[in-house]
Amino acid sequence: xxxxxxxxxxxxxxxxxxxxxxxxxxxxxxxxxxxxxxxxxxxxxxxxxxxxxxxxxxxxxxxxxxxxxxxxxxxxxxxxxxxxxxxxxxxxxxxxxxxxxxxxxxxxxxxxxxxxxxxxxxxxxxxxxxxxxxxxxxxxxxxxxxxxxxxxxxxxxxxxxxxxxxxxxxxxxxxxxxxxxxxxxxxxxxxxxxxxxxxxxxxxxxxxxxxxxxxxxxxxxxxxxxxxxxxxxxxxxxxxxxxxxxxxxxxxxxxxxxxxxxxxxxxxxxxxxxxxxxxxxxxxxxxxxxxxxxxxxxxxxxxxxxxxxxxxxxxxxxxxxxxxxxxxxxxxxxxxxxxxxxxxxxxxxxxxxxxxxxxxxxxxxxxxxxxxxxxxxxxxxxxxxxxxxxxxxxxxxxxxxxxxxxxxxxxxxxxxxxxxxxxxxxxxxxxxxxxxxx
Amino acid sequence: xxxxxxxxxxxxxxxxxxxxxxxxxxxxxxxxxxxxxxxxxxxxxxxxxxxxxxxxxxxxxxxxxxxxxxxxxxxxxxxxxxxxxxxxxxxxxxxxxxxxx
Numbered sequence: 001x002x003x004x005x006x007x008x009x010x011x012x013x014x015x016x017x018x019x020x021x022x023x024x025x026x027x028x029x030x031x032x033x034x035x036x037x038x039x040x041x042x043x044x045x046x047x048x049x050x051x052x053x054x055x056x057x058x059x060x061x062x063x064x065x066x067x068x069x070x071x072x073x074x075x076x077x078x079x080x081x082x083x084x085x086x087x088x089x090x091x092x093x094x095x096x097x098x099x100x101x102x103x104x105x106x107x108x109x110x111x112x113x114x115x116x117x118x119x120x121x122x123x124x125x126x127x128x129x130x131x132x133x134x135x136x137x138x139x140x141x142x143x144x145x146x147x148x149x150x151x152x153x154x155x156x157x158x159x160x161x162x163x164x165x166x167x168x169x170x171x172x173x174x175x176x177x178x179x180x181x182x183x184x185x186x187x188x189x190x191x192x193x194x195x196x197x198x199x200x201x202x203x204x205x206x207x208x209x210x211x212x213x214x215x216x217x218x219x220x221x222x223x224x225x226x227x228x229x230x231x232x233x234x235x236x237x238x239x240x241x242x243x244x245x246x247x248x249x250x251x252x253x254x255x256x257x258x259x260x261x262x263x264x265x266x267x268x269x270x271x272x273x274x275x276x277x278x279x280x281x282x283x284x285x286x287x288x289x290x291x292x293x294x295x296x297x298x299x300x301x302x303x304x305x306x307x308x309x310x311x312x313x314x315x316x317x318x319x320x321x322x323x324x325x326x327x328x329x330x331x332x333x334x335x336x337x338x339x340x341x342x343x344x345x346x347x348x349x350x351x352x353x354x355x356x357x358x359x360x361x362x363x364x365x366x367x368x369x370x371x372x373x374x375x376x377x378x379x380x381x382x383x384x385x386x387x388x389x390x391x392x393x394x395x396x397x398x399x400x401x402x403x404x405x406x407x408x409x410x411x412x413x414x415x416x417x418x419x420x421x422x423x424x425x426x427x428x429x430x431x432x433x434x435x436x437x438x
Numbered sequence: 439x440x441x442x443x444x445x446x447x448x449x450x451x452x453x454x455x456x457x458x459x460x461x462x463x464x465x466x467x468x469x470x471x472x473x474x475x476x477x478x479x480x481x482x483x484x485x486x487x488x489x490x491x492x493x494x495x496x497x498x499x500x501x502x503x504x505x506x507x508x509x510x511x512x513x514x515x516x517x518x519x520x521x522x523x524x525x526x527x528x529x530x531x532x533x534x535x536x537x538x539x
Contacts, residue, residue, distance in 0.1 A: 015498035094477065250516055253494040256446040326524060330453055333518060337450035342522025373530040386449070 005347045008250045009409035016252050023098045024157055025260040031091030031156065032263050035083045039382040042079030049073055050277060050398050058408050073278065074217030080274060081145040082381075083267070088114045088152030092160045099164040106160045109193045113200045117215040118143050122408035142336040143216050146271035149264055150224040151216050159196040166192040225270065236286040237363050241296060245356040248301050251346040255301050266292060274380025277398065283377045286370045290378035293334075293385040294392040295366045295410060300336025302355040303362055305389055306415040307339060309420045320422075333386040343425070350428075351429050354421045358414040365413055366406060439469040441533045442482055443516075444502075448475040454516075458533075465530070470489030483509055488536045490529065493518040503539030512536040 012265065019025065049072045060068045092110030096103040122140040123132040142148070212218045230236050240262050247254030269285035276283045299305025308331040327338040335395030337342035345351040368374040379398035387395065389411065390404045399405030441458070443451040451473035462469040474482050476495055477500065483489065489506055491499055496515040506513035514536055520528045 020497040021501060033477070097480070248494075251493050252497060253446045257497075258494070323523070330450065335450050335453070337445075337492070337494065338453070338522050338524060340522065341518040342524075344518065344522055346518060 004350075005249075005349055008246065009347070012246055013250045013252070016247050016250065018255060020252065020257040020260075024095065027091050027098060027157070027160075028153060029093035029256065029260040029263060030094040031089075032087050032267070034090030034093075035086045035267070036382070038079040039083065039088060040384060041187075042076045043381045043383060045072055046080075046274065046277070047395065047399065049076075050379070052399055067296060070089045076274075077141070080271060081141050083145055083271065084148035084152035085111060085114065085144050086266075087149060088156040090158035095157060095160040096164065099160070099168070101167050103165045103293075105193070106163050109163055109196050112161045112193075113196050114148075114155045115139065117151060117198045117204055118148065119214050119216075122195060146268045147220070147224075147276075148216060149268050151219045152226075153264060154219060155200070159200065162196045162199060163192045164167075166195055175258075199296075220339055227265055228268055231262060232285055232287050234363070234367050237291070237367065238360055240271045241359050241363050242356070243293070244301060245359055248340060248366060249346065249352050249356065251341065255297070263289075270378065270380050273377060274400055277379045283379065286377055288378045288380075290381070290383065290396040291366060291370075294378070294383065294387065294396045295407060296359050296362045297334060297385070297415070298362075298389040298392075298407060298411060299331045300326060300334050300339070301359070302336060302340065302345065303358045303410070303414040304336045304339045304345075304355070304418075305331050306358075306411055307354075307418045307422060308336070310415070310418060314422070315424050315426055317433055319428045319429045319433065332388045334388075335386070350425055351422055354414075354418040358417040361413055361417060362410045363367075365410060369406050369409070375402050376400045380401075439467065439534070439537065440485055440487045441469060442479070442486035442489045442525045443471070443473040443492070444476055444479045444489065444498075445495050446476055448473045448478070448516065449490050450494075451492050454521065454524050454526065454529060457524045458530050459495070459526070461530045462527035464527075467530075469530075480521075483511060486511055489513040490533060490536075491515045493521050 021090050038128075047108070049069055052274055057069075060072075089107040089111050093103040093107040096106035118139060120139065121134050121136045122138050124135045125132040129239055143151070168305045175187065207213065207218060212221070231240070240258055244254035244258045247257055266287070266289040270288040270290060272285050273283040273288060297303060299308055304327075308324060308327045312328050323338065323342050326342065327336065330336065330338060340346055340355075343351055345355050366375070370377050376397040378396045381388045381396055381398055383392060383395050393403035393405075393407035394401060395403075443455060445451040455471050455473050458471050459469070462471065472482075476498055479489065483505065489502060489511055491502060491513065493515055499513070499515055503513045514532075516529055517532070518530070519525075
């Protein structure tokens, strides 16, 4: 076991540090966060649109008219459905900050480049017609939302790389002496932007020559769909959670680091369920952002809510009693640094066992629960990861008590896994305290 | 004395802020202590005399230390055990020492 922690310290830590500090992944992570407040606000309207009471739709239609739902979901369209646009801007902004070039300009250029890689028409089948007709003068909403998320990410990173390269190589428009500095400055922003637009334009023209037709199809078929399929499997979920736990075992913020890679995949999965909810179809995805945040990490990374309860109720040692009182409050809101660093769990072989095992077990139980239909899948309602257990499961499944029941089962499972280790740990503490007192 | 704390989302460090404020009050020190998320640090650094980083984001330390050096602000990671037990007095002492050195 000592070898294991040594391996974590020497092998996992440095690699994790490098990955976490990698500027593109960091920009991706920090930029994607820009979408969250909007999506959470949109979710409030989404919940109101789909309250699972049989008489509710009829009541709403009688009160507000037959098209109540369409009107109620306007804010959803303005938040969920433009997540790619917002994410692209945010990622370009954050990456430009790293390179110390003007982030606002880089963000604006990235948005333009993203639109440039998106078709300006959509296919529409009129009622009674057999074939779809092409409608011009529109941007397909789907591509501005989760379906275009990966394109937006790639374009944001790519366009900002060109943008900062041009500036750092000092390939800017030099004005002759005598031109006021602020005039020449206004030209500076033009050349990098021009080059980005030029390159993306050429790429679009080239792709239009192929059977893919648009960049969205290329990225969708070659990247987003395979990655989404992989991330959506039970094994994919287990690997991601295992990595998060191994990182936390060394004291590094695993969710934040792994989230840089898995964030877009889980977010797209969340939105796939949201779209299914709105269309009244079967929800396709089990493993979503809320699956991880709400059903696995109850009490924080490591599913430590059960452990906090144990310390509060069953501790004999002063250390555990004190930590129990300290950690239960933040634990209710899924924050557990007092436990990971205070117990400590980090680099502590005894507590690392349940810390790694419990979340993995919960991935399995929740996956089984949601695929057998015992518990509903998360319905695309994005609630903050700080939403307390039980309430979280209820809301994330669109107000279904079975979601809360699934969390109760998970709480029991994690309790059973933590308990024997808690007993041993508490006993150790108790005896150390007793011998120190003598 | 202006003490800036930072972690992934600025949430768990905000726990520590309250404890440090209490410790400062007890010692009669006039201190402004606040916590922000990692991507906001840059915008707050100019108002700070010292930056303390949560142990879970210590992978950002090299980068933040460099930024701190440019501005002449000491930057270091918080001791994990003091962090976990929310030991406001110890972390406050640590901050004072960093500013003093």
